[in-house]
Amino acid sequence: MSIKGKAYIGGIYEHPSRKIDNKSIAELHTECAKGALDDAGLTFKDVDAYFCSGDVPGLGALSMPDYMGLTVKRQDSTNTGGSSYLFHVGHAAEAIAAGKCKVVLITCAGFGRRGTAVRERGGPDAPFEYPYGPVTVNLYAMAARRHMHEYGTTSEQLAWVKVSASHHAQHNPHAFLKKVVTVEDVLNSPMIADPLHRMDCCVVTDSGGAVLVVAPEIARQLKTPRVKLIGQGESSKGQMGGHVDLTYTGAVRSGPVAFAEAGVTPADIKYASIYDSFTITVVETIEDLGFCKKGEGGKFVSDGNLISGVGKLPFNTDGGGMCNNHPVNRGGITKIIEAVRQLRGEAHPKVQVKNCDIALAHGTGGSLGTRHSSATMIMERE
Amino acid sequence: MATAYQDRKIPVAPLNAGDAPFFEGAAAGKLMVKYCNDCKQYHHYPRPMCPFCYSTHTEWRQARGTGVVYSFSISRATGPIPYAIAYVTLDEGPTIMTNIVETDLDTIQCGQKVTVVFKPTEDPKLAVPMFKPA
């Protein structure tokens, strides 16, 4: 009655590009898939399950396997926004545990920089929101504003999330923003939607990534260091019929499920990939996962506490969505990838966490201001 | 700093069955909210089935039109003019998405008391409730 130890992350790949002009979406997915398979030492013929989210072209889970020439016996196209891929890893582990497949390929790819027309999504909520001009950034901004109001969180504190990420990104040659920034840089960047500045936001990139989740017997045959999934939790949070509370996230549910399954506590986590669409996303998530008390996230992230080698909770050592990559506005897959690099000891030497035996990755999809999803994964180096 | 309020062209999304009373009510100067006769709670956005007790004994009621700002954000770089998106907690209970209008946008605060005003949309038959300082 658990997925603990039933599945491993066998391969990872992050596309090095951040701006792409001459490829199709399907081609980019396939390049990412090939990258992760090469990393694992597996081939497309070994893949027996394919998982994807809303960024794949075509009909749900059907078009991409056709394009890639896969023969699969397990498919999943769960779309919960940027967190989807962390949902997928959990579902893959369940499927592997049930004996349904052994090599699950998960891909994410697309062109964030081409922009997306603002669309009315046709949900039951749309008529009651669309007239008021909700866009991603002002919805997250309302969460930040309320968090400030209730807990005294400051813009300076939020800025530390960007600052910490930039300290890591300077060592990543592929990072979109490699310059180390200061709290002042963030506060002096243009205000997009109060209280969020431009530098409170993640980067917008064309890119992608892929992850392979494999059965224990496959993992044993691979050359890559073994990274075992020991816990996963998922949930969502919405407006609760008008009982709106923007100061916490679905991580209050996904976190405890994952920790309980893994049999570890936040104190055991040596490295954490925390979804960083906006600075406020990190602050609320860190509280909800139990790394600090509710309301103390602003204080927790300050003074370099998230910087590898400096603070207590090294986070997003690739530079995260803040500075490195947020492919097609979905930061979930890169969260998994950097956590796996840390566990393998393959992160950049300047940011590699010593004795990194247990790591966490957390995804937040949708909007903190209306409806969002949360998924938490805990992994162990074997 | 001051950010003057400017009227904005208000779009509407295609309404689903059952949604119209909110927008037609607004056009008639009424803030309409859904109420459940079984669990005696208001909810929002409106549904035929109460999201708390799942009863279908729901009805539209006119709300007083007063409440407090739960949260807000001034969108400065997401459209042609600045506007204040907000959640307002109505005296009746539910917190609803809206805009804060007819005030210096830089003076808005969480916890501020506000009162409803109705703004026309691109559809002449439909209006939407927004709020200004009480």
Next chain:
Amino acid sequence: MTIKGKAYIGGIFEHPARKLGNDISQAELHAQCSKGALEDAGLSFKDVDGYFGAGDIPGGLLSMVDYLNLTVRHLDQTYTGGSSYLYLVAHAAEAIAAGKCSVALISLADFGRRGTAVRDRGEGIAEQPFEYPFGPVTVNLYAMAAQRHMYQYGTTSEQLAQVKVAASHHAQWNPNAVIRKVLTTEDVLNSPMVADPLHRMDCCVVTDGGGAVVVVSPEIARQLKKPKVKLIGVGESSKDQMGGKIDLTYTGAVRSGPIAFAEAGVTPADIKYASIYDSFTITVVETIEDLGFCKKGEGGKFVCDGNLVSGVGKLPFNTDGGGMCNNHPGNKGGITKVIEAVRQLRGESHPKVQVKNCDIALAHGTGGSLGTRHGSATLIMERE
């Protein structure tokens, strides 16, 4: 390493409507179907801790869960066309087996009769430039499968027609069915040709409606009053154009079927009742072959002489009238396939079509298009 016995179908509901007015929204229809299935199980929305939906949930997964105000610890939105709901039952069983949820709600609600504008299916679809110019629509793609099956195996239009005829024999007893008239082979063959070799009556009905299924853990199932229907095997796979090595004479059931049978530890001979996805008559013929109810190429012969009619033939199928005559809500027949199989196992089918001693039943879904890309999922269930 199996889901056998790890999950039960606790509740089912098929919306009685086949044509709905503009006074109900899609979200509300989902809510009605969900409520129906939960009431059938004796559960409430507060008991639900997993939500599973497909391409017909308005606004996506997060909007639907918010609309229903659910607190969940598992979410799945696998979309493989009309077969999605059978995939979702299988995934729910995995999630329950892994301890990830204990009451999984799966809902379908859509308005098939409102028609769907031919749409540009979106940006970046790899196959679209190479198919769209040639006018592919659902029926002519399935028709190509039928044409090839006829060419390769000698299957005839008369044989295909038997699928509709058999379904109509069942539908006459279903007061909610769209087509309740018992049809003859001639009725089918004399109906207008829509896309050779498929006549109008080779096609399923087009309806508004929906349904819901609640999959529960064994501990929950033991507390419910309804007869216990245990999931004992599931299999899924998709099939497509294979890089140009096209073969339209078989379906993904060649993979999903054996997986489900092996897991269940039963053979086609053990199946007392089968819900077979019946978007078109050819879908049933190919699926029956691929699931091993007869040899490949003999499906046309197999479906003849009332062999699919309950009380008459060897393989009673779609005793609600199926997609052929009863219901195909929003052009997706998967959930009703699960529902009628559960009715049969519970002994709740109409007495005129109830299979005696129905202890093991199968439900199979086919989504997308046999002519290009499709999903296949097979469920095997046992009365406990």
